[in-house]
Amino acid sequence: MADDKKFDVIVIGGGPGGLTAALYAARANLSVMILDRGIYGGQMNNTAGIDNYPGFVDIQGPELGEKMYQTATNAGAEFGYGDVQTVKDEGLIKRVITDTAEYEAKVVILATGAVHKHLNVTGEDEYAGKGVSYCAVCDAAFFKDEDVAVIGGGDSAIQEGLYLAQSAKSVTVIHRRDQLRAKQELQSKAFANDKMKFVWNAQTEAIEGDEAKVTGVKYKDKETGEEKVLPVAGVFIYVGILAQTEPFKDLGILDEQGWIVTDDHMKTKLPGVFALGDVREKDLRQITTAVGEGSIAGQEAYNYLSKLDD
Known part of the structure; x- marks a missing residue:
């Protein structure tokens, strides 16, 4: 294999966590390749405005991604496009196979993230970032004193609903069943909250809006077949x-659920393989948490390689 395909560290995923891991590894004088199938920045590229990242009162997602990319590459990290097909463990060497090339490294850092399941209904994609959200912690501030809906009935739906209820005028949980799946403690809190409302046995059919923003959720009562529209801003x-x-x-x-298991040092049980960000099972998925974990992973990569040289 050509030397231009061999690195000390390969970071798979060019989101905020992956770029931070690459930065810290590169600053430790390691050769680093960042691989991503799309443009650097990850899900930040789909975020119009970010107002909860320290140091920036308000910044566009793509702009923050560009700044992180420049910081990492200025430190010496390289960026390459590739859809990773598999990673093979060959002892001290890890082989990363993409759709167009193969790479080798002694350390691989996995930062490929996670995606929210979509309802696949009319208006969902059209109003993404214009009232449709998958993160209350990110976007609750935009809906202060507004009526909003939460679709789902599990732990995440109720946790985020309770978070929204701190600032929203009302939070209506739309659930396709006649009871929640969330743990009992969360259910008790939700039912006791005066701002929380519930629509049962409801199949979401569309998200409605005007040219600029969401105006409501269209759903069908599964028991009566009647279609209704709930007016909401988010x-x-x-x-x-x-x-x-x-x-x-x-x-x-x-x-068993497909999450990568690591310790607090971002180490997996496979020596030389680290993971960070949304691929890990955790409660808070934010740019800030990904960046923090990225710095740990980058430093731990250096520590691991240093011990190999002893």
């Missing part, structure tokens, strides 16, 4: 999250 969708870990399934580092 729709928060929580019907599941999928870790993007398919290429790593043969490494033996995933749990």
Whole structure:
């Protein structure tokens, strides 16, 4: 294999966590390649405005991604496009196979993130960022004193609903069943909250809006067949999250739900393989948490390689 395909560290995923891991590894004088199938920045590129990242009162997602990319590459990290198909463990060497090339490294850092399941209804994509959200912690401030809807009935839906209820005028949970799936403690808190309302046995059919923003949720009562529209300014969708870990399934580092298991140092049980950000099972998925974990992973990569040289 050509030397231009061999690195000390390969970071798979160019989101905020991956870029931070690459920065810290590169600053430790390691050769680093960042691989991503799309443009650097990850989900930040789909975020119009970010107002909860320290140091920036308000910044566009793509702009923050560009700044993180420049910081990492200025430190010496390289960026390459590639859709990673698999990672092979060959002892001290890890082989990363993409759709167009193969790479080698002694350390691989997995930062491929997770995606929210979509309802796949009319208006969901059209109003993304214009009232449709998958993160209450990110966007609750935009809906202060507004009526909002939460779609889902599991732990995440109710947790985020309670978070929204702190500032929203009202939070209506739309659920396709006649009871919640969330743990009892969360249910009790939700039912006791005067701002929380519930629509049962409801199948969401569309998200409605005008040219600029969401105006309501159209749903069908599964018992009567009647179609109704709930007027709201925001729709928060929580019907599941999928870790993007398919290429790593043969490494033996995933749990039953497909999340990568690590310790507090971002180490997996496979030496030389680290993971960070949304591919890990955790409660808070934010740019700030990904960046923090990225700095740990980058430093731990250096520590691991230093011990190999002893």
